[in-house]
Amino acid sequence: xxxxxxxxxxxxxxxxxxxxxxxxxxxxxxxxxxxxxxxxxxxxxxxxxxxxxxxxxxxxxxxxxxxxxxxxxxxxxxxxxxxxxxxxxxxxxxxxxxxxxxxxxxxxxxxxxxxxxxxxxxxxxxxxxxxxxxxxxxxxxxxxxxxxxxxxxxxxxxxxxxxxxxxxxxxxxxxxxxxxxxxxxxxxxxxxxxxxxxxxxxxxxxxxxxxxxxxxxxxxxxxxxxxxxxxxxxxxxxxxxxxxxxxxxxxxxxxxxxxxxxxxxxxxxxxxxxxxxxxxxxxxxxxxxxxxxxxxxxxxxxxxxxxxxxxxxxxxxxxxxxxxxxxxxxxxxxxxxxxxxxxxxxxxxxxxxxxxxxxxxxxxxxxxxxxxxxxxxxxxxxxxxxxxxxxxxxxxxxxxxxxxxxxxxxxxxxxxxxxxxxx
Numbered sequence: 184x185x186x187x188x189x190x191x192x193x194x195x196x197x198x199x200x201x202x203x204x205x206x207x208x209x210x211x212x213x214x215x216x217x218x219x220x221x222x223x224x225x226x227x228x229x230x231x232x233x234x235x236x237x238x239x240x241x242x243x244x245x246x247x248x249x250x251x252x253x254x255x256x257x258x259x260x261x262x263x264x265x266x267x268x269x270x271x272x273x274x275x276x277x278x279x280x281x282x283x284x285x286x287x288x289x290x291x292x293x294x295x296x297x298x299x300x301x302x303x304x305x306x307x308x309x310x311x312x313x314x315x316x317x318x319x320x321x322x323x324x325x326x327x328x329x330x331x332x333x334x335x336x337x338x339x340x341x342x343x344x345x346x347x348x349x350x351x352x353x354x355x356x357x358x359x360x361x362x363x364x365x366x367x368x369x370x371x372x373x374x375x376x377x378x379x380x381x382x383x384x385x386x387x388x389x390x391x392x393x394x395x396x397x398x399x400x401x402x403x404x405x406x407x408x409x410x411x412x413x414x415x416x417x418x419x420x421x422x423x424x425x426x427x428x429x430x431x432x433x434x435x436x437x438x439x440x441x442x443x444x445x446x447x448x449x450x451x452x453x454x455x456x457x458x459x460x461x462x463x464x465x466x467x468x469x470x471x472x473x474x475x476x477x478x479x480x481x482x483x484x485x486x487x488x489x490x491x492x493x494x495x496x497x498x499x500x501x502x503x504x505x506x507x508x509x510x511x512x513x514x515x516x517x518x519x520x521x522x523x524x525x526x527x528x529x530x531x532x533x534x535x536x537x538x539x540x541x542x543x544x545x546x547x548x549x550x551x552x553x554x555x556x557x558x559x560x561x562x563x564x565x566x567x568x569x570x571x572x573x574x575x576x577x578x579x580x581x582x583x584x585x586x587x588x589x590x591x592x593x594x595x596x597x598x599x600x601x602x603x604x605x606x
Contacts, residue, residue, distance in 0.1 A: 187424065187576075188595050189467030191499035195555075197462070198575045198584055203590040205458070208447040209600045214426025221430050222264040226417070228310035229433030230441055231442075235265075237261065238414050239344050244280070246342035248349070248365045251285045252295045252469055253476060255425045256350045257299045260550055265348065265417060266308070276307065282339050283312045284349075284369030287376055287535050289507045290314070311338045313370045315535075321372040329399070331379060333407045334372025334537035342553030345413045347435065351442040353450050353601045355482040356380075356390045358401040361418040362439030363408030370405065373535060379403050380538040382528045392486070392601045393447055395414045395440075408435065418442045420449070421465075423596050454602045457489040458590040460581055461550075462574065464497045471498035471597075473505040474566050475536070476544045477554065481598035485546045487592055489601045493551045493581060495574055496597075504566060509536040514566055520544035543567070554576060 184204060188195045215221045226235045231290055239245060247265065250256035262281070270276060281304070290312045297305050306309075314320055322340050324333040339345055345450050349369075351361035368376040379400060384390060396402075415500040416435040419427045420442060428449075431442035465471035465480035477498035484494045505510045513534055517523035523544040529538050546552060553571040554563050560570040571577050582589045594600050 185595050186595055187496045188462070189464045189471075189597060190497050191352070191471065191501065192468045193257060194467065195229050196600070199578055199591060199593070202582070202587060203455060204593065205591070206453060206593045206595065207452050208596055209423070209452070212422055212428040212449060214424065214428060218260055218427045219264050221260060221427065222420035223268065225430040225432035226265065229438065231437035232433035235268055235415055236272040239269060240276050241275065242278070242454060243274060243343040244278045245269060245344045245346060246280045246282055246339045247346045248282050248284045248369055250281055250341060252291045253288055253472060253552055254350065255421060255466070255469055256348070257421070257425060257427065258299050258348065259304070260427070261348060261417065261419065262300060262304060265346070266304070272394070273521070279308055279309045280338055280342060282336060282367050282370060283310065285313045285315075286368035286371070287373065287508070291507070294354050299488055300478070308465060309509065315368070315371065315373040315376060318372065318576055327406050328405050329403055329521050331403065332374050333410055335376045335411055338412060338439065342444050344415070345411060346417065347413050347414045348417045350419050351439070351446045352599060353393045353430070353446065355392055355479050355598065356400055356538070357394060357404060358391075358395045358398045359439075359443045359446065361442060362416060362435060363405045365413055366408035366413070367404045375407065377533055377535055382532075382537070382541060383454050385538050385541050386528070392483070393451055395443065397415050405421060405436065420446050423599065436602075450599060450601055452600055452602050454487055454592065454604055456590070457487050457494065458592040459489055459585060460493045460495065460578065460589060460594045461488045461594065462495045463594040466597040466599050468499065471500065472496070472502040473500050474554065474556070474558070474568070475505060475508065475510045475539050476545070477556075478539050479544050480594070481552060482542055483594055483598045483601055485549055488550045490549055493553065494546070494552045495555065495571060495577060497555040497574060500558050502503050503558065504562065508532045510539055510584055511566065513537055513540045513550070520547040520567070522564065582595055587601070
């Protein structure tokens with residue numbers, strides 16, 4: 184049977200043997216017929232909040248957080264409607280600051296910003312790129328109930344009105360993206376992110392897909408975001424074509440909860456059992472730009488692979504491992520998943536990106552992991568994964584090795600679908 188995997192910008196076709204093959208995809212919902220009209224209605228009839236126009240007035244400054252290049256958020260279609268609504272309410276263009284919520288990721292290039300936002304926005308609005316390591320650009324707000332420090336971008340905090348934008352999908356340790364996650368880690372300082380993503384937090388059983396209540400990472404993210412007193416939240420849900428399927432706007436937590444409930448119904452898919460082989464992706468471009476990001480797709484597959492089974496992840500990795508950040512550096516500090524976990528969980532160890540290595544190591548304790556990408560084999564091996572040039576050929580080999588009753592699960596959209604069993 185032929186299956187098309189989300190891979191880069193164009194997809195990847197694979198051929199699988201006839202037999203025990205289960206394809207798991209999110210419930211397909213067509214895009215809204217008029218996205219701009221739906222966005223405008225959501226801004227004017229928000230959830231548990233006055234309309235946006237009533238929250239702003241002429242002379243006030245406004246900061247707006249938007250996603251970086253690693254997310255498929257259609258900011259170029261969402262922000263024009265939001266900006267028009269603000270300006271119609273009397274907010275001057277020069278009083279608006281757009282903040283690229285990069286979290287701990289690299290800064291986006293001007294070309295990337297133009298691709299994400301459109302030339303008109305880049306050329307006519309002030310855009311600030313968040314830098315989690317620049318303490319001079321941050322402000323300290325105190326501690327969370329867990330005693331973790333809260334540092335947040337001062338450009339965001341200095342505005343009279345603070346607005347969050349983003350999209351909602353299941354997240355492998357924060358429950359769901361969007362909402363308060365735009366503040367932490369979006370515009371939080373490195374000390375805040377390091378504490379929130381610490382080894383003990385990542386290891387907590389509640390820190391997993393589609394879980395908010397009882398998830399210490401999300402609960403602290405929500406607490407820290409509330410400390411910044413955001414005025415308004417604008418979230419969207421997307422389908423596999425990145426078309427907007429629903430809009431959730433208004434008070435931060437009420438609008439985000441409604442959005443999460445909607446996404447949970449479409450993205451969480453029950454399967455009857457675990458599988459010998461799980462083939463996954465990282466949802467294609469822009470989510471599969473590097474090996475670091477591909478761990479999310481592997482984490483989705485890990486939920487339904489048998490102990491000792493095989494995960495095959497297809498992620499283009501056009502941006503490399505990447506070279507920026509500590510992900511590659513940490514991977515080189517241990518030879519096995521067990522060594523890496525002992526290192527990361529050792530007292531005093533603290534390097535940003537350790538959370539991705541920790542989750543990767545936990546997955547590799549459970550299953551053998553192959554990576555199909557556009558990187559040289561030696562680079563793939565340096566990240567502790569086994570290279571795969573041809574998924575179809577690898578699957579045929581595995582089936583010959585394990586026998587005709589080998590069970591296969593395919594997640595063509597990767598973490599846009601989160602499978603689960605009752606086990």
